[in-house]
Amino acid sequence: MTFIFLLKGVIKIKAVIMAGGKGTRLRPLTCGIPKPMVPIFDKPVMEYTIKLLKHRGIKKIGVTLAYLPQVIMDYFRDGSDYGVNITYFIESTPLGTGGSVRNTGGFLDSTFIVISGDALTDINLINAYEFHKKMKSKATLVLKKEPVPIEYGVVITDDENRIIRFLEKPSWGEVFSDTVNTGIYILEPEVMEYYKPGDNFDFSKDLFPKLLEDDVPMYGYITEDYWCDIGNLASYRQVHFDILDKKVNIEIEAEENHEGIWLSKGVQIKNNVTLIPPVYIGKDTVIEDNVVIDSYSVISQNSRIGSNSKIKRSVLWKKVHVGQNCGISGGVICSKSLLKNDVRVYENSVVGEDTWLLEGCIIKPDVRIWPGKKIYENTIVNNNIIWGTKVTKNIFGFRGIAGVLNLDISLELCTGLGSAFSTSLGKNSTLVIGSDSRAQSFIVQSSLATGILSVGGQAILLDNSIMPMTRYGVVYHRANGGIHVYTSHENPCKTYIEFFDEKGINISRSQERKIENLMNQDDYDRCKAEDIKGIIRMENFHEVFVRQGLEQIAYLDEIRRKNFKIVLASYSDGSASIAYKFLESLGCGISLVWSGFDNLTDSTLYKHMSNYIIRRKADLGVIIKGNGENLILIDERGRVVKDEEYLLLAELIAIKGYDEKNLVFPYAFPRVAEEIAKINGAKIFRVSSSPAEIMKKMVELGSDIKRPLIQFILNHNGIWALGYILEFMAINNTKISKLIDSIPEYYYMKKEINCDWKDKGRIIREIAFGERMKDIELIEGVKIKDSRGWALVLPDNEKPVFNIYAEGYSQEMAQELSADLSEKIAVLLKNQRQ
Numbered sequence: 051m052t053f054i055f056l057l058k059g060v061i062k063i064k065a066v067i068m069a070g071g072k073g074t075r076l077r078p079l080t081c082g083i084p085k086p087m088v089p090i091f092d093k094p095v096m097e098y099t100i101k102l103l104k105h106r107g108i109k110k111i112g113v114t115l116a117y118l119p120q121v122i123m124d125y126f127r128d129g130s131d132y133g134v135n136i137t138y139f140i141e142s143t144p145l146g147t148g149g150s151v152r153n154t155g156g157f158l159d160s161t162f163i164v165i166s167g168d169a170l171t172d173i174n175l176i177n178a179y180e181f182h183k184k185m186k187s188k189a190t191l192v193l194k195k196e197p198v199p200i201e202y203g204v205v206i207t208d209d210e211n212r213i214i215r216f217l218e219k220p221s222w223g224e225v226f227s228d229t230v231n232t233g234i235y236i237l238e239p240e241v242m243e244y245y246k247p248g249d250n251f252d253f254s255k256d257l258f259p260k261l262l263e264d265d266v267p268m269y270g271y272i273t274e275d276y277w278c279d280i281g282n283l284a285s286y287r288q289v290h291f292d293i294l295d296k297k298v299n300i301e302i303e304a305e306e307n308h309e310g311i312w313l314s315k316g317v318q319i320k321n322n323v324t325l326i327p328p329v330y331i332g333k334d335t336v337i338e339d340n341v342v343i344d345s346y347s348v349i350s351q352n353s354r355i356g357s358n359s360k361i362k363r364s365v366l367w368k369k370v371h372v373g374q375n376c377g378i379s380g381g382v383i384c385s386k387s388l389l390k391n392d393v394r395v396y397e398n399s400v401v402g403e404d405t406w407l408l409e410g411c412i413i414k415p416d417v418r419i420w421p422g423k424k425i426y427e428n429t430i431v432n433n434n435i436i437w438g439t440k441v442t443k444n445i446f447g448f449r450g451i452a453g454v455l456n457l458d459i460s461l462e463l464c465t466g467l468g469s470a471f472s473t474s475l476g477k478n479s480t481l482v483i484g485s486d487s488r489a490q491s492f493i494v495q496s497s498l499a500t501g502i503l504s505v506g507g508q509a510i511l512l513d514n515s516i517m518p519m520t521r522y523g524v525v526y527h528r529a530n531g532g533i534h535v536y537t538s539h540e541n542p543c544k545t546y547i548e549f550f551d552e553k554g555i556n557i558s559r560s561q562e563r564k565i566e567n568l569m570n571q572d573d574y575d576r577c578k579a580e581d582i583k584g585i586i587r588m589e590n591f592h593e594v595f596v597r598q599g600l601e602q603i604a605y606l607d608e609i610r611r612k613n614f615k616i617v618l619a620s621y622s623d624g625s626a627s628i629a630y631k632f633l634e635s636l637g638c639g640i641s642l643v644w645s646g647f648d649n650l651t652d653s654t655l656y657k658h659m660s661n662y663i664i665r666r667k668a669d670l671g672v673i674i675k676g677n678g679e680n681l682i683l684i685d686e687r688g689r690v691v692k693d694e695e696y697l698l699l700a701e702l703i704a705i706k707g708y709d710e711k712n713l714v715f716p717y718a719f720p721r722v723a724e725e726i727a728k729i730n731g732a733k734i735f736r737v738s739s740s741p742a743e744i745m746k747k748m749v750e751l752g753s754d755i756k757r758p759l760i761q762f763i764l765n766h767n768g769i770w771a772l773g774y775i776l777e778f779m780a781i782n783n784t785k786i787s788k789l790i791d792s793i794p795e796y797y798y799m800k801k802e803i804n805c806d807w808k809d810k811g812r813i814i815r816e817i818a819f820g821e822r823m824k825d826i827e828l829i830e831g832v833k834i835k836d837s838r839g840w841a842l843v844l845p846d847n848e849k850p851v852f853n854i855y856a857e858g859y860s861q862e863m864a865q866e867l868s869a870d871l872s873e874k875i876a877v878l879l880k881n882q883r884q
Contacts, residue, residue, distance in 0.1 A: 069167035070116030078402035086167035202230035294328035450548035468501025484520030506577035516678025518767035521554035610637030621676035660688030700764035
C-alpha cells in the first residue's frame with residue numbers, strides 16, 4: 051500500500067531549503083554525503099521536503115549549500131524530475147542559517163518559506179501560511195511541542211501566540227515551555243534587511259532576537275503534524291520506526307502486501323522466511339532461507355540477507371550483503387557493506403559504508419565504525435574505529451566528567467578529551483594537568499596528556515596536586531587552560547575530571563559543548579611526528595603554590611606572633627601535606643588528627659575533632675575536602691561550620707576583613723546573604739547554580755581590583771583561604787565563634803524528589819504556568835514566594851531528581867514551604883502515571 055499527502059490547496063510563494071549541514075552528530079552516516087542526503091526508505095531525506103513543497107504548489111525553490119554541494123546538485127539537478135525549479139546558492143565560507151538565506155540575494159522578493167533539508171515533516175504549510183497572513187506577521191516560526199525540549203531552541207509565546215522570549219537549548223531549570231523551534235519559518239523579505247548579503251548570522255541567535263527587541267510582529271504557529279529533526283543516530287532510527295507506524299504522512303514506493311509489511315518490486319523471499327510487521331524491504335532485495343525479519347526493520351534495495359540470519363529494529367542501506375547465521379539488532383549498516391557469516395551487531399551500533407566484517411566478528415552496543423574498514427575474523431569491537439576512538443554525546447555533567455575508570459571513563463575517552471580540549475583552544479595550546487596521588491588519577495592524567503600531545507599541544511604535569519594548585523598552575527604557567535583529575539574519598543572507584551580556562555576557572559557550558567562536538571566528529575588534526583612536544587613535569591610545584599599563598603598575606607608577622615593552635619584533618623594525604631606546610635609557615639602549632647587513611651564517617655570525624663579541640667584548647671579546627679577546594683571549620687567551642695554556614699562566614703570575612711563590596715551567590719542560596727550585605731554596605735549578585743557561572747561572575751567583579759579575589763579564594767582555594775581566615779582573626783584579635791554568632795538566624799532546607807527523566811520538563815512547566823501564581827520567578831527553576839518565605843524547585847542536571855530548596859521566616863514555615871512544593875510535585879507525578 052502507498053500512502054501519500056492528502057491535504058489540499060496550494061500557495062504560490064517561494065521556498066528556501068537549508069541544505070548546508072555536515073551532520074557531524076550523524077557520523078559515520080555522513081562521512082561521504084551531506085546531511086540532507088542521508089537516506090530514508092531508499093530516498094534522501096531532502097527529497098521528501100521537495101515533494102512536500104511541490105504538493106503545496108511551491109515550485110520555485112532555492113537551496114543553500116556548503117558541505118559537499120556537488121553531491122546534492124548531481125542528484126536533484128534543476129529539479130525538473132520532481133516538477134520544481136531549483137536554484138542553488140553555495141557558501142564559500144560559513145554564513146550561519148540566516149546568512150545562508152540572505153545570500154540568495156534577489157531570489158526572495160515576496161513572502162517566502164524557509165525549511166530545513168535534513169528534517170522530516172508532513173506539516174500543513176497552507177495552514178501555517180494562512181496563520182501568518184491572518185496575524186499580519188513579519189516572521190512566523192513553526193513550533194512543535196516536545197516533552198524533553200532541552201536539545202532544542204525553546205520559544206515562549208503569549209496567549210495570542212505572539213513570541214515573547216527565546217531560550218537556546220535551555221537547562222532543566224529554564225524549561226518554561228515545551229514548544230520548540232522546528233527551523234521552519236514564513237518570512238517577509240524586509241526582515242532580512244537587518245543584515246547585508248555576506249554577513250554571518252543565525253536566525254534564532256541573531257535575527258529573531260533583534261526582531262523581538264524592535265517589537266516587530268513575530269508569531270509562533272504550533273503544529274500537531276509530524277516533525278522530526280534528524281540530528282543524531284537515535285532520531286535517525288526513530289524516524290524509520292515512525293514511518294512504519296504510519297505516524298507520518300509520506301509516500302513509500304512499496305506495496306503493503308499484508309498489514310505492516312511493505313515489499314518493493316523485485317523482492318525475492320525464499321523458503322521458511324518469517325516477516326514480523328512492521329517491516330520494509332526495498333526493490334530487488336533477496337531474503338534467503340530461514341531468515342527472520344523482525345519488527346521495525348528497514349532493508350533497502352539490492353541487498354541480500356543470508357540464510358538463518360535475523361534482523362530486528364535495524365536499518366540497512368542499499369547493496370548490503372549479510373552472510374549466514376548473522377544477527378543485527380538495533381543497528382545501522384551503511385551501503386555496500388559486507389557482513390560475513392556468524393557476525394553479530396548489537397544495539398545502537400553503526401557500520402560505515404563499504405566496511406567488511408569478517409567471520410565471527412562481534413560489534414558491541416554503541417560502537418561506530420567509520421567507512422572503508424576491514425575487521426578481521428572473530429574480533430570483538432568494544433570501541434569506535436575511526437583512526438582513533440570515539441566517545442558518546444553529552445559526556446559533561448554538572449561539574450566536569452565523573453565515572454568509574456575502565457567502565458564509564460575509558461583510556462580512549464581520556465585521550466580523545468585531551469585532543470578535543472587542546473583543539474578547542476587553538477593550535478599549539480599549552481595545558482596544565484594536575485592529579486592527586488591515586489593510581490587511577492595518574493592513568494587518566496597520562497591519557498589526557500597523550501591526547502594533547504597528539505594534536506601538537508604542550509602538556510605540563512603537576513603530580514600529587516590539589517585542585518586549587520592546578521588552578522594556580524594554569525595562571526602561573528600562562529597556559530591556555532587546565533585539567534584536574536582526582537579520585538573521590540567517599541567512593542574510591544569514582545574519578546573526576548574538571549576543565550579550566552586560562553584564568554583557572556571552570557569552563558563554560560558552551561565550551562563543554564564545543565569539546566563534545568569535537569569528540570563526536572573525531573577528526574582532530576593530528577600533528578606530524580616531528581612536531582610532538584615533550585611532557586613538562588613540574589617537581590615540587592606545591593612549594594611555589596605555598597609561597598605564593600604566603601606572599602598574598604599582608605599581615606604575616608601578626609599571624610606568626612599569635613602562634614595559633616590548629617587541629618587539622620583532611621580527606622586526602624596530599625591536601626593534608628600541603629595545608630600542613632602552609633600553616634607551619636604561618637607559625638601555627640598543628641595537630642594533624644586524620645589524613646584520609648582511616649574510613650571514618652563524617653559524623654564520627656566531627657565529634658572526634660570537636661572533643662579534641664575543646665580538650666586541647668585549640669583556636670580552630672580545619673577539615674579540608676579531598677580536592678583541596680572546600681573547607682569545614684570547627685570553632686573553639688566545638689561547633690561545626692560547613693556548607694551554607696561556611697559560605698556566610700566567608701561572606702562576613704570578605705566584607706569586614708577585606709572591604710569586599712560585591713559578592714556572588716546562586717539563586718537557590720538563602721536570602722540572609724542579602725541581609726548581611728545590606729548591614730555592611732555590600733551588594734549581592736545572583737547567578738545560576740553552575741560552578742562555572744559562579745566563578746565567572748566572581749572573576750568578572752574582581753577584574754579591576756589589584757588584589758586577590760577574596761570570595762573566590764575563600765570558596766575555592768581551601769589552602770589560601772586559611773591564610774585569610776587566620777589573618778582576619780589576628781588583626782581583629784577575635785575568634786571565629788564571634789563571627790559565627792553574628793550571622794543572622796535563618797531557616798533553610800534542602801531535599802530531593804525522585805522522578806523520571808521525561809517528567810522534568812513537564813513538571814516544571816505545570817508548576818510555572820499551571821496555577822498562574824502571581825509571585826513567581828522563572829530565572830533558574832521555579833521559585834515560588836509567599837508570606838512564609840520562598841521555595842524553589844530545580845531539576846537536577848545529572849540525576850532523575852528534583853532539588854527542592856526552601857527558606858522561611860521560621861523553621862516551621864520553611865518545613866511547610868518544602869512540604870507544600872513536594873506534595874505538589876508528587877501529585878503531578880501521580881497524575882501522569884494514572
